[in-house]
Amino acid sequence: MTFRKDINGLRAIAVLAVLLYHFKISGFGGAFIGVDIFFVISGYLMTSIIFSKLATDKLSLLDFYIHRARRIIPALAVLCVAVWLFGLLYLPTIDYRELLYTIQNAILFVSNIGFANQVSYFDTPSQENWLLHTWSLSVEWQFYLIYPIVIILLRKFLSLRSIKYIILSLAIVSLILCIVQTWIFPVKAFFLLPFRSWEMLAGGIAFLFPLKLNNNTYAKLIQYLGFVAIALSIVFISTSMHWPGYLAIVPVVGTMLIIWVNQHSFILNNMVSQWLGKISYSIYLWHWPFAVALTINGSINEWQYVVYSLLITLLLAFLSYFFIEIRVKINKTKVIQIICYLLIIIFVVALSSTTRHLLRAYPKLRASIMSKDFYKIDSISAEKYLSIARYCLVSHDMKQFPECKAGEGEPSLIIMGDSHAAAIYPAIKKVNPKATLLWTHSACLMVEGVHYANNMQPGCINLFKQKKALLETQYSNVPVLFVNFLTSYISEKNVGNIYFTKPTISLNDLQQQFRKAYIHSVCEIAKHRPVYVLKPIPVAGTNIPKHMALSLVLHGSTVEVTNPISDYYKNNDFILGTIELAKKQCNIQTLDTLPYFCADNKTCITTENGYPLYFDNNHISQYASERLAPIFEPIFEHKP
The missing domain is CATH 3.40.50.1110 (SGNH hydrolase)
Structure with missing residues (x-):
């Protein structure tokens, strides 16, 4: 498939939008739609790969899965191991146990299902989950697993033309379900594949039903309409609105329009956009833990901390792209490659599950590597x-x-x-x-x-x-x-x-x-x-044990959190x-x-003598x- 700079530039827009939202940059309350842009792009690319191979009878499921695994699994596994180690050293046990469970779900690509049974993506507890962002990877991976199989099965009985209209019909059905579910169970509509698949299928529709324009002026106009739709979504959509629902149509259609016309644009084709687009996956992986750290530490609105976090994110993304995404290639038979990627998954699952077992069997095991101050926090919040x-x-x-x-x-x-x-x-x-x-x-x-x-x-x-x-x-x-x-x-x-x-x-x-x-x-x-x-x-307003533990990491001592009465x-x-x-x-x-x-009738405390008075942001601790x-x-x- 020919490399398309416009799609790579769209990746840059998507990941920049995600960064704007997660680092709480004011004026961009709807920037979480960056994920929706990614979904449309993924749907377009997967459909183009599958149908191009189908047309020449060269579609191999193993090849398809191997390419997806090579792109996604190694970098994700490294992130999981990194947060596993960070949690082992610096998180209270109660939060570390939760992190281990999330690591396992993330590498098995079912984290979206776990989150769908918890609280809203936009609620405070979710914003303090170190791997919350892996929900979208799980949705995409589930789509990658199912989509080609469905198309191959349909191809045995139907023509490619008929399959196109079935995909269009499936997208419409999924959209209707999404709109209905957003009003009934918005959390499930947000996280689960059946209610998100229409966005990826929309990308497929952009490939299957190409927009043929001979007039370059019209094509440019349509592209600008796409940019406007995305920009309006980023600025005017907010977390208080029912999402995804029918509002998600705006950024999805905007992305489709840009992909449809395939026009050169400085916004998409400049050197910075192309570079960010190439490393967008690694940026997406590594930015979120820093956003969580700033949220817990109460520094998410302090620009200097945001700038430092963004610079470190870009550095880690650069290293991840060049040393993991590009370099990690297994030059063996297809079966051996599949086995190797499965072993990576098994290793991460074993690492997290074994650690959870050890924490249960030997609850004081971590005490040997904890400082006295950290142990006080951990013992209260456990x-x-x-x-x-x-x-x-x-x-x-x-x-x-x-x-x-x-x-x-x-x-x-x-x-x-x-x-x-x-x-x-x-x-x-x-x-x-x-x-x-x-x-x-x-x-x-x-x-x-x-x-x-x-x-x-x-x-x-x-x-x-x-x-x-x-x-x-x-x-x-x-x-x-x-x-x-x-x-x-x-x-x-x-x-x-x-x-x-x-x-x-x-x-x-x-x-x-x-x-x-x-x-x-x-x-x-x-x-x-x-x-x-x-x-x-x-x-408390923030998770106090997490905040205290993170303060020890960043400042060497706990930083008091007080709130005005x-x-x-x-x-x-x-x-x-x-x-x-x-x-x-x-x-x-x-x-x-x-x-x-609030003994002084002015401020309310959240800690006392180095002990947290809460085990999260609102429940008081036993202490x-x-x-x-x-x-x-x-x-x-x-x-x-």
């Missing part, structure tokens, strides 16, 4: 919850919920809430002489009448219904403590996803429905027993107001962690929880 609290935290759909009791004797407290409730249990354990019932469910808003779009969280709804019914007949006068990360539920991102009386259409609508339902819920339960509500716990009141103003209204209406009692986290024990003493001073 366990998120006490074992009983973790056991009682339901995280899957259930219809029946057995009692979950911590401690001995008769229950003297019932805790209802989400993972924040599980995180505060160490404090309760210190001051409760009797047993505690833990009625907790992950990501569960404990409010009567809550509905989740698309029937999400049925277990959460069932749990609240069953336990509320139980309270009507049992545990009279046993205090109930509500602990929920309320601010995360009643937020802009959940408009339309959470509602109480009717689907919500605005944040104000969601807030008003919630306020009414929340006050009703706690007041109903307060009719026959004391009810305590823990006011919102200050959030004004941020707390700004973020929690509505929730605090709702709790106060409930307190006035039915005399519930409130408990407050603010005096501990912090135990120090909150005095806050909960008033519960047990209650006399029935």
Whole structure:
């Protein structure tokens, strides 16, 4: 196939867009569409290779897979080993375990499936995942595996002309599924092949249905339209919009137009664009860990750190391209080549899985290579919850919920809430002489009448219904403590996803429905027993153990993270107001962690004596929880 400078230049635009987005350069909020440009390019190139070979009956699946493996696997494997080593030396164990799992998924090209079952690509936890960017490589690899097989099977029964229209039809079906799924399950629409394949098939359509223009002026005009579509997408599309969905049509069609007309352009053909295009894969591989490091360290908006990171990225990409992408060639038989690439994958999988096993079997193994400061961070963050609290935290759909009791004797407290409730249990354990019932469910808003779009969280709804019914007949006068990360539920991102009386259409609508339902819920339960509500716990804003560990690497000591107390009141103003209204209406009692986290009434701390007070960016650590024990003493001073 003839080398096309315009496509190589498009690669440069795509990777520059990705860099702009990941390094948070202002004014380019939609630059994540760089990945969509890559998808279209991949689809075009793969279709041109497959159909050109088919036309001469020279298509070999082994050859096709070998060329893809040579291009992708060695460089990816080196990245995986590099982050494995970095994590071994510098990441808290809890984060290192997660990284090892992600390494395995990345080299097996299934990381997109793993991420699809977690949180959104645009949410903070995802932005701190060291290999999040491998999701797109997994999507492409899955496409590479399936696409030629489908075409070969179709060729046995159909003409090439018929296959072209089948590919067009498949692209339309995938696009429709993508649009629908973006509204129903946007995370799955973002990460999974069935909802992304239309973008690669769009590239195939650009090859199969060439645009024949005799007028160079028209061709230039179409090319400019393509540039405008991409530029508008980069500037005006944002993470607050439903993505990919129908909006992805704009950059995809823009890329198709540029590929279709195949015109010379200074934007695409200049020396810098051509050089960046050649090393774009390696740039894409190596830039993301640096973006994650800056995000965790809180330096992502400091231009000097961004410049240093970009320069190091370009250096590593240059080395990766010339010493791995170009040089690594296995001059053996096809079968031997396939075996060698499989062995590379097996090696990385074995490395990550063996390390995970050793960490489980010998939890103190890493202590020998840790500094004293690092060990303090690691020991606190290694366990998120006490074992009983973790056991009682339901995280899957259930219809029946057995009692979950911590401690001995008769229950003297019932805790209802989400993972924040599980995180505060160490404090309760210190001051409760009797047993505690833990009625907790992950990501569960404990409010009567809550509905989740698309029937999400049925277990959460069932749990609240069953336990509320139980309270009507049992545990009279046993205090109930509500602990929920309320601010995360009643937020802009959940408009339309959470509602109480009717689907919500605005944040104000969601807030008003919630306020009414929340006050009703706690007041109903307060009719026959004391009810305590823990006011919102200050959030850290960044993953504190990761930040502290990275600070040790970059600065030789931990750097304190503090947040102004004004941020707390700004973020929690509505929730605090709702709790106060409930307190006035039915005399519930409130408990407050603010005096501990924000003792000077000006700033809120996230560390103490070198120990993290959080095990991520919002859940308090066991260390912090135990120090909150005095806050909960008033519960047990209650006399029935």
